[in-house]
Amino acid sequence: MEKKLLIIGFVWPEPKSSAAGSRMMQLIGVFQSENYQITFASPCAKSDNAFNLESINVSQVAIELNNGSFDDYVKTLNPDVVLFDRFMMEEQFGWRVTEQCPNALKVLDTEDLHGLRKGRQQAFKDNKTFDEGYLFSDIAKREIASVYRSDLTLIISEVEMDILKNQFKVDESILLYSPFMMNPISKEEIQSLPKFENRNHFITIGNFLHEPNYNAVLYLKETIWPLIRKQLPKAELHIYGAYASQKVNQLHNDKQGFLIKGFAEDVNEVMQHAKVCLAPIRFGAGLKGKLIDAMKNGVPCVTTSIGAEGMFGDLNANGFIADNPDVFVEKAIQLFQDEPLWESKQQNGFKIVNLRFNKNEQQDSFINRLKETSEHLNKHRLNNFTGQMLQHHAFQSTKFMSRWIEEKNKN
Structure with missing residues (x-):
C-alpha cells in the first residue's frame, strides 16, 4: 500500500x-x-x-x-x-x-x-x-x-x-x-566547465530577505570591495539574489564595479561565468547554499568561519577562510590572479561535494x-x-x- x-x-x-x-x-x-x-x-x-x-x-x-x-x-x-x-x-x-x-x-x-x-x-x-x-x-x-x-x-x-x-x-x-x-559531479561535467581564462569577475549570491545575506552585501560594499578595487581597478562584483529591495538596489554602483544583478534565473549559468565567490558572512547558521552552488560550478570561494561552518569537515576548503577583512581581500585577489592555486582549490570543491554531500x-x-x-x-x-x-x-x-x-x- x-x-x-x-x-x-x-x-x-x-x-x-x-x-x-x-x-x-x-x-x-x-x-x-x-x-x-x-x-x-x-x-x-x-x-x-x-x-x-x-x-x-x-x-x-x-x-x-x-x-x-x-x-x-x-x-x-x-x-x-x-x-x-x-x-x-x-x-x-x-x-x-x-x-x-x-x-x-x-x-x-x-x-x-x-x-x-x-x-x-x-x-x-x-x-x-x-x-x-x-x-x-x-x-x-x-x-x-x-x-x-x-x-x-x-x-x-x-x-x-x-x-x-x-x-x-x-x-x-x-x-x-x-x-x-547533491548528485555526484562526474569527470565529464568537470571538464565541460569554463576554465580560469574564460571567467572574469567576482560573484556573491543570496536571498536578500535573509538578514545574514544582506549584512554580507553591506560588508562587501563598505569594507571589502573598496580594498579589492584598489588593487584590481577594473574588477567587477556581480551580486545576485531574490527579493532585492530598494535599499539593496541603491547599493548598485557602475563606477565602483559593484553591480546588483537581482534574481538569478539559472544559478549554474551565472556561477560558471564567475572566477571567485565572496561570502563574508558575519552571523548565521546551517549550511550555505551559495558555497555549494559555487563548488559544483567550479568557483573557488573566500568566506568567514561562520560561512565555512559545517561545510568542509576534515577536507581542505575550496578556497580560503578569513575573518579579518585585510586577509579576506588578500586571499580573494590571490585566487583571482593565481591560476594553479585557483585550479587546486576548484578541485577541492568537487571533492567536498562528492564526499560530504553525496x-x-x-x-x-x-x-x-x-x-x-x-x-x-x-x-x-x-x-x-x-x-x-x-x-x-x-x-x-x-x-x-x-x-x-x-x-x-x-x-
Missing part, C-alpha cells in the same frame, strides 16, 4: 531563491524515491517564485492557522509521516497532528538552528562575543521543545549536531544529521533511519520522556491558546 507524507511548509518552496527551497526539493525527492504519495500544505501566501509542485505529482493544499478545518483535513488524509518545515509549523500544527493522527511519524526539519542564528545576530548587533547567554534564548527554548516533541529532527550541520548534544544535552536518538543531498549516501542513511524509527515508534517515544512531558504541556497551553484565537476569529 502506498505510504502518505504530509509536509507542512513554513513557506512554499522556492529552489531558485534560497538554499531552504533547494533543501526542501531534495527531501521531496527522497520520499518520492520511496514511492510516497506527497501532499505539501502551507498557510503562507504563494509568491511568483514558488515551484509548481504539481508538475512533479505533489499535491498542493492551502491550510489556515488556528482553524479546526485542519483537524478534519489531516484526519481524512491520515498520513504515515508528517514533516514540519521549521519549528514554527510544529508549534502550530504538531498538537493537532498528534490528536488526529497519533500513529503518524513526526519529523522536524530545522533548516538551520534558528536560536543559534538569531543569537549570533543579536551578539553581532550588540558588538559582543557570542556565548551561552545569547544561545539559550526564548527562541531556542521554543525550538528545542519542538525538537523533543518530534519523533525525529533533521539537522543540516555537524556543528549544530554538536551544539544540540553538548550544550542543550539533546539525546542523539531523536536527531539525524542530514545535510544537502546524494546516494545521504539518502540511504535518511531512509534507513526513517524506517527504523517508524517500525519501533512506540518504544522510540517511551525513550523520550522529555518529549512526552512537553507534548502534555503543549496540549494544555498551545492547544487552548489556538482554540481561543479560533473562537475569537469567529466573532
Whole structure:
C-alpha cells in the first residue's frame, strides 16, 4: 500500500531563491524515491517564485492557522509521516497532528538552528562575543521543545549536531544529521566547465530577505570591495539574489564595479561565468547554499568561519577562510590572479561535494533511519520522556491558546 507524507511548509518552496527551497526539493525527492504519495500544505501566501509542485505529482493544499478545518483535513488524509518545515509549523500544527493522527511519524526539519542564528545576530548587533547567554534564548527554548516533541529532527550541520548534544544535552536518538543531498559531479561535467581564462569577475549570491545575506552585501560594499578595487581597478562584483529591495538596489554602483544583478534565473549559468565567490558572512547558521552552488560550478570561494561552518569537515576548503577583512581581500585577489592555486582549490570543491554531500549516501542513511524509527515508534517515544512531558504541556497551553484565537476569529 502506498505510504502518505504530509509536509507542512513554513513557506512554499522556492529552489531558485534560497538554499531552504533547494533543501526542501531534495527531501521531496527522497520520499518520492520511496514511492510516497506527497501532499505539501502551507498557510503562507504563494509568491511568483514558488515551484509548481504539481508538475512533479505533489499535491498542493492551502491550510489556515488556528482553524479546526485542519483537524478534519489531516484526519481524512491520515498520513504515515508528517514533516514540519521549521519549528514554527510544529508549534502550530504538531498538537493537532498528534490528536488526529497519533500513529503518524513526526519529523522536524530545522533548516538551520534558528536560536543559534538569531543569537549570533543579536551578539553581532550588540558588538559582543557570542556565548551561552545569547544561545539559550526564548527562541531556542521554543525550538528545542519542538525538537523533543518530534519523533525525529533533521539537522543540516555537524556543528549544530554538536551544539544540540553538548550544550542543550539533546539525546542523539531523536536527531539525524542530514545535510544537502547533491548528485555526484562526474569527470565529464568537470571538464565541460569554463576554465580560469574564460571567467572574469567576482560573484556573491543570496536571498536578500535573509538578514545574514544582506549584512554580507553591506560588508562587501563598505569594507571589502573598496580594498579589492584598489588593487584590481577594473574588477567587477556581480551580486545576485531574490527579493532585492530598494535599499539593496541603491547599493548598485557602475563606477565602483559593484553591480546588483537581482534574481538569478539559472544559478549554474551565472556561477560558471564567475572566477571567485565572496561570502563574508558575519552571523548565521546551517549550511550555505551559495558555497555549494559555487563548488559544483567550479568557483573557488573566500568566506568567514561562520560561512565555512559545517561545510568542509576534515577536507581542505575550496578556497580560503578569513575573518579579518585585510586577509579576506588578500586571499580573494590571490585566487583571482593565481591560476594553479585557483585550479587546486576548484578541485577541492568537487571533492567536498562528492564526499560530504553525496546524494546516494545521504539518502540511504535518511531512509534507513526513517524506517527504523517508524517500525519501533512506540518504544522510540517511551525513550523520550522529555518529549512526552512537553507534548502534555503543549496540549494544555498551545492547544487552548489556538482554540481561543479560533473562537475569537469567529466573532
